[in-house]
Structure formats: C-alpha cells, structure tokens
Amino acid sequence: MVWTNALIQGLLTGGLYALLAAGLSLVFGVMRIVNLAHGDFSILAAFLVLTVAGHTNLWLGTIAVLPVMALLGYSLQRSMLNKSISMGVLSPLLITFAFSIIIQNALLKFFSSDSRSIQTDWLGSASIKINESISIGLLPLLTFSIGVLLTLSIHFYLTRTRGGRAMRATSDDPTAAELVGINNRHIYGLATGIGLFAAGIAGILFGMRTQFSPSLGPIALIFAFEAVIIGGLGSLWGTLLGGIVLGVSQSIGAQINPAFGVLTGHLVFILILLIRPQGLLPKQKGN
Amino acid sequence: MSILIKRSTKVSNFAIPVFAIILIALFLVPSQLDFSYQIKFVDLFVLIILATMWNLLAGFGGLVSVGQQAFIGIGAYSLIAFTDIRGFGVIPGLILAAVFTGLLAIPLSFLVFRLKGGYFAIGTWVIAEIIKLITVQFQALGGGAGISLAAFADTEREDRIRFVYLAALVVVIVILVGTFVLMRSRLGLALTAIRDDATAAGTLGVNVTAAQRTVFVLVAMGFGAAGALITLTNLRVQPDDIFSVNYSAIMIFIVVVGGLGTIEGPIVGAILFFLLQDQLRDYGSIYLIILGIFAIVSVLVAPRGIWGFITRNKVSFFPTRYVVTKKKEGK
Numbered sequence: 001m002v003w004t005n006a007l008i009q010g011l012l013t014g015g016l017y018a019l020l021a022a023g024l025s026l027v028f029g030v031m032r033i034v035n036l037a038h039g040d041f042s043i044l045a046a047f048l049v050l051t052v053a054g055h056t057n058l059w060l061g062t063i064a065v066l067p068v069m070a071l072l073g074y075s076l077q078r079s080m081l082n083k084s085i086s087m088g089v090l091s092p093l094l095i096t097f098a099f100s101i102i103i104q105n106a107l108l109k110f111f112s113s114d115s116r117s118i119q120t121d122w123l124g125s126a127s128i129k130i131n132e133s134i135s136i137g138l139l140p141l142l143t144f145s146i147g148v149l150l151t152l153s154i155h156f157y158l159t160r161t162r163g164g165r166a167m168r169a170t171s172d173d174p175t176a177a178e179l180v181g182i183n184n185r186h187i188y189g190l191a192t193g194i195g196l197f198a199a200g201i202a203g204i205l206f207g208m209r210t211q212f213s214p215s216l217g218p219i220a221l222i223f224a225f226e227a228v229i230i231g232g233l234g235s236l237w238g239t240l241l242g243g244i245v246l247g248v249s250q251s252i253g254a255q256i257n258p259a260f261g262v263l264t265g266h267l268v269f270i271l272i273l274l275i276r277p278q279g280l281l282p283k284q285k286g287n
Numbered sequence: 288m289s290i291l292i293k294r295s296t297k298v299s300n301f302a303i304p305v306f307a308i309i310l311i312a313l314f315l316v317p318s319q320l321d322f323s324y325q326i327k328f329v330d331l332f333v334l335i336i337l338a339t340m341w342n343l344l345a346g347f348g349g350l351v352s353v354g355q356q357a358f359i360g361i362g363a364y365s366l367i368a369f370t371d372i373r374g375f376g377v378i379p380g381l382i383l384a385a386v387f388t389g390l391l392a393i394p395l396s397f398l399v400f401r402l403k404g405g406y407f408a409i410g411t412w413v414i415a416e417i418i419k420l421i422t423v424q425f426q427a428l429g430g431g432a433g434i435s436l437a438a439f440a441d442t443e444r445e446d447r448i449r450f451v452y453l454a455a456l457v458v459v460i461v462i463l464v465g466t467f468v469l470m471r472s473r474l475g476l477a478l479t480a481i482r483d484d485a486t487a488a489g490t491l492g493v494n495v496t497a498a499q500r501t502v503f504v505l506v507a508m509g510f511g512a513a514g515a516l517i518t519l520t521n522l523r524v525q526p527d528d529i530f531s532v533n534y535s536a537i538m539i540f541i542v543v544v545g546g547l548g549t550i551e552g553p554i555v556g557a558i559l560f561f562l563l564q565d566q567l568r569d570y571g572s573i574y575l576i577i578l579g580i581f582a583i584v585s586v587l588v589a590p591r592g593i594w595g596f597i598t599r600n601k602v603s604f605f606p607t608r609y610v611v612t613k614k615k616e617g618k
Binding site for chain 1: 404
C-alpha cells in the first residue's frame with residue numbers, strides 16, 4: 001500500500017513539474033532558446049506573492065503577481081532577448097544565465113537565504129481520505145489539475161486561435177511568417193510572456209506546497225528540463241507525461257531511501273537520454 | 288597570380304621576447320615577494336585557467352556549458368583521493384587528478400552530446416548536480432561536510448605556498464601554450480568552423496562530433512587541474528562550494544567581458560575580474576548582481592568583449608587565424 005501511495009503522490013508532484021516545464025518548453029518551441037533563468041523566475045513569483053500577500057491576502061497577491069510576470073517576460077524579450085537572438089545561439093544563453101544570477105542574488109539580498117513558505121490557511125492541510133493509508137492532499141490535486149488545464153489551454157491556443165497560428169508559423173519559419181505580415185518580435189514577446197506566466201503559476205503553487213529559498217531556482221530549472229527531455233522535445237503532452245514520470249520516479253526513489261529521491265529522478269532522466277533520446281512522446285513529423 | 292598566407296601578425300613577432308620577460312619575472316616572484324602576494328597570484332592563475340578552458344569550449348568549440356564545475360569538483364576530490372588516500376605525492380596527484388577527470392569526461396560526453404545548444408547547457412548542469420549528489424554518498428570522501436587535504440600537514444606554510452605558486456604557474460603555462468598550439472592545429476581550424484556553422488563544417492569533411500568530444504575531454508582535464516589547484520590552496524573541499532554554479536558565472540563573466548573566441552580575451556578578463564574582486568567582495572550578494580549586469584551589457588553592446596573592442600580584432604599576440612592576401616604583380 002505504501003507503494004500505491006508513493007505512486008499517487010509522485011503523480012501529483014509530476015503535475016507541478018509539468019507546470020514548471022510548460023513555459024520552458026513553449027519558449028524553446030517558438031524561438032529555440034532555452035531560458036536558463038526559468039526556475040529563478042518561478043521562485044521570484046513565489047517571493048512576490050509572499051510579499052504582496054503579507055500586505056493584502058493570498059488570492060489578491062496571486063492575481064496581482066501573474067500579470068506582472070507576463071509583462072516582465074514580454075518586456076525582457078522585446079528589450080534584450082530579441083536583439084540577442086539575432087546575434088547567434090550563444091548570446092541568449094549568456095543573457096538568460098546572467099538573469100538567473102541577478103535574480104538569485106537580488107532575492108538573497110532582499111529576503112536573505114532563509115526558507116519560507118506561502119501560508120494557505122485550510123487549503124494546505126485539507127485532504128481527501130481514500131482509505132486507511134492513502135489520502136490525497138487537496139493542494140497537490142489542485143496543482144495537478146492546473147497543470148493539466150494549463151497544458152490544455154496552451155494546446156487550444158496554439159491549435160485553435162489566430163494568435164496561436166501566428167506563433168506556430170513563426171516557429172516553423174520566421175522569415176516566411178514575416179512575409180505574410182506577422183510581427184515576429186511581438187510573437188516572441190508573447191511567447192516569453194506566456195512562459196513566465198506559467199513559471200509564475202508553478203512557482204506560487206510550489207511555494208504553497210513546500211519551503212522555498214532564493215537558491216532553489218536552478219533546481220526548479222533542472223526538474224523542468226528533465227521533464228521536457230523525458231517527455232520529448234517540442235511536445236506539450238510529452239512534457240506533461242515527462243513531469244509525471246519524473247515525479248513518480250522521485251517519489252518511488254524516496255520510498256526506498258529518503259536520500260535517494262532526487263537522485264532517482266536524475267537517473268531515470270539519464271536512462272531515457274541513453275535509450276530513448278527523442279523522449280517518450282516525441283513531436284510527430286509534419287504535426 | 289600568387290597568394291600569400293600569413294599566420295603571424297606584426298605584434299606577434301614581438302610576442303616571444305615579451306612573454307619571455309613576463310615568464311622570467313613570474314618565476315622570480317617567490318624569491319622577491321611575500322607569500323600573501325603569491326597566494327593572490329595563484330588566484331589569478333586559477334581564474335585564467337578556468338576562463339581559457341571555458342573559452343576553448345564555447346568560444347572556439349561552440350559548446351556552451353554551465354556545468355563545468357562538475358570537472359572542477361572531480362579534480363578537487365581526485366587530488367585528495369590520489370595524494371591522501373592512495374599515497375601518491377602531490378605532483379603525481381595533481382597530474383593524475385587531471386588525467387582522471389579527462390577519463391571521466393569521455394563517458395559523460397556520450398550522455399550530454401545527445402543534447403544540443405541550450406539543452407546541452409542545462410544537461411551539463413544536471414551532470415554537475417548528479418556528480419555532487421553521488422560524491423556526498425561516499426563517507427571516505429567526507430560526505431556532505433567535505434574533506435581536508437592532509438598532504439601538506441608537515442610542510443611549513445611558506446614552503447607550501449611557494450610550491451603551490453610554482454605548480455599553478457606551470458599549469459597555467461601548459462594550458463596557454465597548449466591552447467595556442469591546439470588552435471593553430473588542424474583540430475583548431477575544425478573547431479572554429481564548427482562554431483561558425485556546424486552543418487557546413489560537416490559537409491566540408493569535418494568530423495563534428497569527434498572534434499567536439501576531443502575538446503570536451505581536453506578541457507575537462509584543464510578544469511580538473513584547476514580543481515586540484517583550488518584544493519591545494521584552500522586545503523579543504525566542500526561539495527556545495529566546489530560544485531557551485533558560481534564558478535560558471537565567474538568564468539562566463541570573464542570570457543564574455545574579456546572577449547570570446549580570442550586567446551587574449553580571457554586573460555584580459557581574468558586580470559580585470561581579479562582587480563575588481565577585492566573591491567566587489569565587500570558588497571556581498573550585490574557583487575554577483577553587478578557581474579550579471581556587466582555581462583548583459585557586454586553581450587548586447589560589445590559582443591567581442593574588451594579585447595575585441597579595443598583592438599578591433601586587428602591586434603593579436605596569439606594569432607590563430609590564416610590571413611590570405613594577394614601578392615602584387617611584379618614583386
């Protein structure tokens with residue numbers, strides 16, 4: 001029964017990893033750049049909510065912070081990253097890595113290295129009891145549902161809306177997209193805006209579930225990255241699956257020995273990289 | 288019509304006497320300067336090694352990594368394993384640490400080379416995290432608390448520092464000369480071609496993966512040696528420090544601000560960083576924020592770094608390029 005429990009808890013944690021990974025995956029899919037500060041933006045959102053919620057309340061804080069994240073993503077893309085994309089593959093990596101270092105140390109400066117968590121009153125402790133040994137936390141369940149919902153929304157946006165069609169066109173061939181009147185620079189801004197919005201949701205839910213500190217950004221990035229690679233590059237549903245596989249691996253590893261949780265996740269990632277480098281659900285050709 | 292191919296530049300003809308003088312001066316440092324200065328020089332040498340190696344990987348090889356601290360850590364721990372645990376002397380320990388790090392880099396390259404571009408960068412970072420997590424499982428290596436180097440326990444402080452200074456000086460010379468020779472070789476030309484356009488290089492007959500794997504392994508040896516030198520100075524290794532991603536931040540800052548893709552750039556950047564370091568350290572965490580802002584401005588405004596900005600790529604002490612000119616008729 002402990003194993004079933006580990007499986008269910010891992011599955012729910014996987015929803016959080018999928019949320020973390022969704023933004024990373026979208027940004028890479030649209031402009032082929034990897035935002036090395038993605039995890040730090042998540043943690044930044046958690047700290048912002050913590051601050052705003054301290055003055056008002058949690059839900060107002062969340063509603064205020066998420067648009068700020070989106071706007072931050074859009075403006076960073078338009079002001080710096082767009083220029084760096086035109087300078088080759090190296091520059092965007094260097095700039096986002098610099099973002100990562102700046103955010104981490106700015107958070108350290110303002111909030112110190114202490115661990116904190118976002119207080120949620122009843123939501124954090126509420127759970128649904130299945131039987132004697134298994135109960136499902138309401139917050140993990142909510143996180144998982146939001147993960148699935150966000151993947152669905154991005155999928156719907158990309159396949160069913162005019163803006164999404166433009167985004168896919170820019171991703172396939174930026175020059176041709178420009179010729180038919182699409183403003184690539186705006187599309188790139190939107191993609192990073194959505195990316196940081198998603199990173200923000202992930203960071204806030206992460207902060208409600210566990211303790212967090214400024215140094216957690218890189219770990220969040222690494223989990224998101226592993227979810228993307230396990231699931232398969234360029235595939236939204238793959239990323240969701242990858243997050244779940246990672247969550248379940250960590251949870252089962254921790255069940256064997258509490259010190260092995262994260263390490264087991266890494267080893268499963270390496271295993272996938274070795275035997276199935278295209279990921280579990282790779283993007284179909286011509287899709 | 289005939290053509291003239293030149294590999295030297297006007298300045299590079301003066302390079303050998305100039306460097307000979309600098310080298311003699313550096314070898315005289317232990318007899319002339321106090322050991323507190325020698326320690327600072329070791330710091331500078333380590334910075335030059337880290338930056339030169341990262342530049343070889345990214346600026347010449349086109350492989351952007353933010354996980355080279357993995358090899359710094361492996362070098363540091365294997366120095367302790369070879370000298371204290373296995374009982375080799377310090378010098379064989381240093382060499383073995385570098386070689387062992389290079390050997391480990393071979394299987395690791397097969398893993399990370401499955402990833403390209405930005406995902407390669409994070410892939411190397413994951414490897415660094417995994418190696419850290421595995422290292423702390425070994426109680427013989429001190430677990431999470433770290434381990435001290437005992438080899439110098441019976442050595443006088445001044446003798447130890449003189450020894451470390453000379454070791455670091457030799458390593459930095461080997462690395463700079465090695466990089467220069469490598470970049471002028473066939474492999475160097477292949478690497479430059481890969482960095483500019485991997486697909487085009489491949490169609491011209493360059494074995495892209497083999498060239499990149501070779502440079503990845505050679506660079507890992509350099510990082511291993513740097514890790515060993517850091518341990519020789521600090522006399523202690525702690526997993527969270529030696530595997531810290533801050534090493535990547537520092538080397539990227541040095542290379543980007545100094546000048547990516549030149550041999551001089553990282554040296555200029557390392558000296559600049561070394562001079563700034565003492566001033567910036569008082570600012571605590573703001574110090575890394577300032578480095579980050581510097582790096583962003585440098586990438587966007589002066590992508591060729593200070594060296595490229597000042598010299599406009601016309602002056603080169605370490606020329607690695609081929610300059611082809613038409614010979615005038617009748618000459």
